Amino acid sequence: MQSRLRRRAAVLLAGALIPLATPPVTAHAAPAARTVTAGATAAAFAAAAAKYEVPRDLLVALAYAETHLDGHDGEPSASGGYGVMHLVSNPANRSLERAATLTGKPAATLRSDEAANIAGGAAVLRAHADDLGLSAAARKDPAQWYQAVAKYGGAASADVARLYADTVYDLLAAGVRATTPAGETVTVPARAVQPQRGPYAKADDLDAPNTLAAAVDYPGATWAAANSANYAVSSRPSSDAIDRIVIHVTQGSYAGTISWFQNPSAKVSSHYVVKSSNGAITQMVREKDRAFHAGDYNRRSVGIEHEGYVSDASWFTDAMYRASAALTRNIADRYGIPKDRSHIVGHSEVPGADHTDPGSNWNWSTYMKYVTGSTAPTNPHTxxxxxxxxxxxxxxxxxxxxxxxxxxxxxxxxxxxxxxxxxxxxxxxxxxxxxxxxxxxxxxxxxxxxxxxxxxxxxxxxxxxxxxxxxxxxxxxxxxxxxxx
Known part of the structure; x- marks a missing residue:
């Protein structure tokens, strides 16, 4: 059977970077400069893991799934998550405030100080384990932490919570090797862990493509519906012609974006979300309906979100480019949209937009070659x-x-x-x-x-x-x- 990471999400409530209005995140003063010293990240993980009795490798895998260990200088994700542990402050998830209570550190410190942020994440994860009644013996086994990890994600549904936790455990199985913005290398050795899913075993596995296949417009996608407050039911293209495809970057993770679009307080959505590691695609809004993703272009466009952060090129993998390009090509062919940069545009190119995505790290040349087939992808296997x-x-x-x-x-x-x-x-x-x-x-x-x-x-x-x-x-x-x- 072919080797591949399962169709999981590289996770958390990192939301979409495409809101029509500012996300409902508590306003703060300009973030302080991120506090970090050489070699400090690995030490911070070790210290937090020891203090809160959380498996160190699990803690790193969770952080990597969220942010690739980049705290983005204290700036929030689209859903209001801060630091490498993505401590969240929005109406649906208050993990930042909970971390402040558990650690006794001010929220401002948790947002800007890397070691404090890692400790805060470990404290919240441990609190979830305590709420679940995890014993001291059980805490030593990473497999027993599955439900706590699922709850850490703050997902809007059990299905997405499972998607979130499965991503973390997939990373444990594959191993992690990450380079921090300070140049430090942090690793997790590959290890086989059979997670104890508990009640999440009964949740739908969004890793299985074509869940509710009749609902998807693109055959390669999984279906996970956005909350009805985050899009407008329509009858396109009879009501409005579809002549644009808008490329976005989530400013967050795959599962986190899916969860954010399912949260009624988000007031944002996109038709599709694409995963970084393997190009997995989830459809959340039918193409006939108007997703809230691109202001003046909502009526005329299909929106595609891509997992990651504008400032970090490591999220933009070849698998993502190829999968997204195949999706774009399919949409363009079905609606007769020319495959050129006048009709396939970045969010930043939408008239009146105040966003920068997909940003300078997005390789438009490679992407458009895949879209047009001028460099037709071939099967690497024989x-x-x-x-x-x-x-x-x-x-x-x-x-x-x-x-x-x-x-x-x-x-x-x-x-x-x-x-x-x-x-x-x-x-x-x-x-x-x-x-x-x-x-x-x-x-x-x-x-x-x-x-x-x-x-x-x-x-x-x-x-x-x-x-x-x-x-x-x-x-x-x-x-x-x-x-x-």
């Missing part, structure tokens, strides 16, 4: 690389323009292998399948929403006939029993 050493292609069948299904054979062990490789929507999870049936045995199928391929499906078939096939896009291939012997 049938042989999917099936493994010793396998050679002995047959194949085209699946329209969407992909090709391959049958391979390993003469060394007598095994067949089937893999379906996509040609379109590369990097975006779409329905793809591959199957292999050895005569006299049950069919084995790999079917799901995959970014690049389905398979490998292997079975011992020496001296046996096989049926094989697969699906990509709307095209399917089914062979008869063949390749006997």
């Amino acid at each position: 049938p042989e690389s999917v099936c493994g050493a010793g396998y050679k292609v002995i047959d194949s069948a085209a699946l329209g323009t969407a992909g090709t299904v391959y049958l391979l054979y390993n003469s060394g062990d007598g095994y067949n292998c089937v893999a379906t490789l996509k040609k379109t929507s590369l990097g975006t999870a779409t329905a793809t399948s591959a199957y292999l049936e050895v005569q006299g045995k049950a069919r084995v199928t790999d079917s799901g929403n995959f970014a690049y391929y389905a398979g490998p499906v292997r079975a011992a078939a020496a001296g046996k006939c096989v049926k094989w096939g697969g699906k990509a896009g709307s095209s399917t291939y089914d062979s008869p029993f063949e390749h006997c012997g």
Whole structure:
């Protein structure tokens, strides 16, 4: 099965950077300069973890999911979150104020001092663990902290809380290596942790593409509805022609933005949100409706939010560019929007806008090449690389323009292998399948929403006939029993 991070969110209530009005965040004086000394970040994590009996690696993974360990000089995220731990102050989440109570430190210090902010985050996380009745023995096991992590995110729904917590645990599994703005390297070694989800195991898994598939306009997207207070029901394009696509940056995390759009106090939304690490896409407003994302362009445009911060290029990955470009190309084709910079614009280019996103770190050249196909993305995988050493292609069948299904054979062990490789929507999870049936045995199928391929499906078939096939896009291939012997 192909290796990939699960379709999780790199998290928290970091909201959207596109509000029509100022987000409901408590007003403050200009932030003080961030306080940090060389090597201080790793020391601050260690000290906070020890003081509040929070697993150090879990604390770092949570912070990385929120901010990539960049406190942004005390400036708030779109939803009013501060510092590397994203301590939030808005009507729906008061983790900043709770941290001040727990640590005895002023909110101003928690916003601007990195060590204080990390301690505040650890204190809030520990308080959630205490509220859940986590014992001293249980606190030593990172797997037992899942529900506390989910609550730390302050999500508007259990589904998004699960998305938030799963992201943190995915980072634990993959490991973290981050460079702070001061140049310090902070690491978390990869470790296998089986999280104890508790009641969140019953929440919808937004990591599964096409949740409520009938609701999405783009097949590769997951559906998570924005709150009805944050968009206007409409009947576009019959009511208003759609002729623009607006590119945004969230000033926050993927799950956090999804949660913020589900909060009625936000009064902002976007049609789509794209994840940094793997290009996962969530649709939150139907294209027929007017999302509140771009002022004067709300009636005529589709808005796409991208996880990250304008000032930090590390969020803008190739996976994000490719997935977003495929989405933009799909929207443009459906509405007849020219694929040029006059019609695909940044939020900062909308008339009357007071925002800077996507900012100077957004690579428009690369993005537009992917949108127009002038540098057409190709599948980085081959049938042989999917099936493994010793396998050679002995047959194949085209699946329209969407992909090709391959049958391979390993003469060394007598095994067949089937893999379906996509040609379109590369990097975006779409329905793809591959199957292999050895005569006299049950069919084995790999079917799901995959970014690049389905398979490998292997079975011992020496001296046996096989049926094989697969699906990509709307095209399917089914062979008869063949390749006997």
